[in-house]
Amino acid sequence: MLIATWNINGIRARLPVVLAWVKDVRPDVLLLQELKCADEAFPALEFADLGYNVATHGQKGFNGVAILSKTPPEDIVRGLPERDDDQARYIEAVIPAGGKVVRVASIYAPNGNPVDSEKFPYKLDWLTDFTAHARALLRLEEPLVLGGDYNIIPSPADAADPAKWEGDALFRPESRAAFRRLLNLGLVDAVRAFNAEDGLYTFWDYTGGAWRRNDGIRIDFALLSPQAADRLTQARIDKQVRGWEKPSDHVPVLVTLDI
């Protein structure tokens, strides 16, 4: 089973790119972030034509997450049950797979900048609630993939130029500690499990020629429960998509599970 996560930065602006990529890669499940549209504005018919069921948790103008799946998703949860949130940043579902199931979630963690505003404590609070929810999901002891834009640079090795992120909400010690607490629950960073080398990035800013200079950061992750990690056969970053016409500033992250 091929599961991908991708922050597409506006599904309506990105529709040609996303459809072309889906036709090429044909993932079984696609977790999307930053839809930037309400549920009724999501182009579900275009994906239905390609054989995908769509579950959205949208928001007009900002945020918004979705799960696309070849098999109809079940037990859909919109928003973290741990919080009463007015920002659409979480959707979860169970994906049936040949008599077995995989539980997936599409996550768009808050950016948190500027750090001297209310946005930074909001980010940390959200991560605390998300971690509590992940802890509860892990108790189910089932294959689980938590994919999304975590808006955290976990270590200096996850940035081409770590010095320029000093003080940024993505690289603050509090944010990095929150990510470690998440991993310490027993989750596996799938791409890191398959790639020991540095220079793995999932995001290149639109400004300053970041893509041209390969000035990237790794902030998009597929985090796996032990039951999913035991079935992991491949994990990769689809980097070349950043060089396509009218791209997102993020690229897809893919995992293959033997299920």
Added chain:
DNA sequence: ATGGTAGCGGTGCTA
């Protein structure tokens, strides 16, 4: 170099 670019929505916010 305290900018730069993109999406949404129709101005300034968010990233």
